[in-house]
Amino acid sequence: MCTRYISRITEWAIVLSSSIDKDIYHMGFNVTMDREKCSGCEECLEICSAGVFEIQNGRAVPVNAKECIGCETCIEVCEQHAISIEETGIQLSDQCLTLLRDIL
Numbered sequence: 718m719c720t721r722y723i724s725r726i727t728e729w730a731i732v733l734s735s736s737i738d739k740d741i742y743h744m745g746f747n748v749t750m751d752r753e754k755c756s757g758c759e760e761c762l763e764i765c766s767a768g769v770f771e772i773q774n775g776r777a778v779p780v781n782a783k784e785c786i787g788c789e790t791c792i793e794v795c796e797q798h799a800i801s802i803e804e805t806g807i808q809l810s811d812q813c814l815t816l817l818r819d820i821l
């Protein structure tokens with residue numbers, strides 16, 4: 718068991734040291750919609766480089782909000798003022814969270 722933990726901690730350290738300027742963590746954002754305002758024009762889908770939105774039943778839905786980088790471009794293009802972006806704090810990358818869960 719001890720060998721397993723040492724191995725996983727080593728793996729964690731390698732990821733940490735090689736990812737300092739990469740995606741070991743990122744700022745998280747909450748993407749919320751006012752469905753009543755959304756007209757389904759798809760402007761936000763086309764402009765969002767993170768692929769956050771999908772059209773469901775004629776309205777935009779932030780199905781992939783965890784990928785949001787907070788650029789607020791979607792807010793600028795939405796003529797219906799249907800989108801809100803809120804900073805939620807630092808989030809660890811999926812890879813780091815997986816390693817931490819294995820270690821703890």
Ligand code: SF4
Pocket residue numbers: 754755756757758759760761762776777794795796797798799800
């Ligand atoms: S840009 Fe605004 S109105 Fe158009 S689909 Fe997106 S949220 Fe809806």
Ligand code: SF4
Pocket residue numbers: 746748764765766767768769784785786787788789790791792802
């Ligand atoms: S803030 Fe930027 S990344 Fe986030 S949903 Fe809007 S366009 Fe996409």
